[in-house]
């Protein structure tokens with residue numbers, strides 16, 4: 765490995781000011797996702813999802829943001845996957861966006877619930893047929909003896925649903941992370957980064973904005 769201690773660590777692309785951020789944190793996040801798209805950032809809607817298992821052990825993986833509004837952040841997956849088991853056990857998760865070219869990070873934490881089946885159905889229907897067959901073929905996170913076995917499972921699902929009408933698997937759908945906390949980070953020179961936290965005030969459902977030391 766190269767000497768990682770000498771890699772560049774100075775940031776100067778932007779600033780984050782209390783006066784400029786949206787009052788609602790999901791709007792601020794939408795703004796940053798849009799700016800990442802406009803800047804051609806790779807995988808602008810990719811986010812690391814961290815879950816915690818029943819035994820307290822955390823694990824992370826990337827998923828794609830597929831919905832964002834005042835209700836929360838939505839992603840789609842297999843409910844019987846490792847992450848699905850964790851979410852069933854703990855009911856909460858953390859999400860992390862990182863757009864290196866914009867020198868920005870966003871952290872989101874909250875409770876997690878399944879989206880209504882009708883919402884998952886609408887999203888599933890919007891996916892290409894091969895993706896829908898693939899969802900049926902993969903018992904996500906389960907051991908697989910060979911690559912050929914996966915191809916066989918795909919062919920079986922393909923034969924079972926020959927037309928365009930591929931139904932939503934009962935084990936597949938969306939989760940919504942309902943945020944309690946958002947943190948927006950903008951890299952600044954000399955490690956004097958901007959960090960603004962929105963914390964949900966449970967009393968009235970409003971958001972409190974707080975700057976943190978970098």
Ligand SMILES: Cc1cc2nc3c(=O)[nH]c(=O)nc-3n(C[C@H](O)[C@H](O)[C@H](O)COP(=O)(O)O)c2cc1C
Pocket residue numbers: 807810823824825826827828829839840841842845846847848904905
């Ligand atoms: C760029 C990228 C996007 C991904 N998007 C998703 C996604 O939206 N949903 C999903 O279930 N897995 C997605 N994955 C795969 C997950 O990272 C992970 O491998 C899979 O969900 C199994 O995780 P688990 O065994 O912890 O449940 C994506 C991976 C990458 C690298």
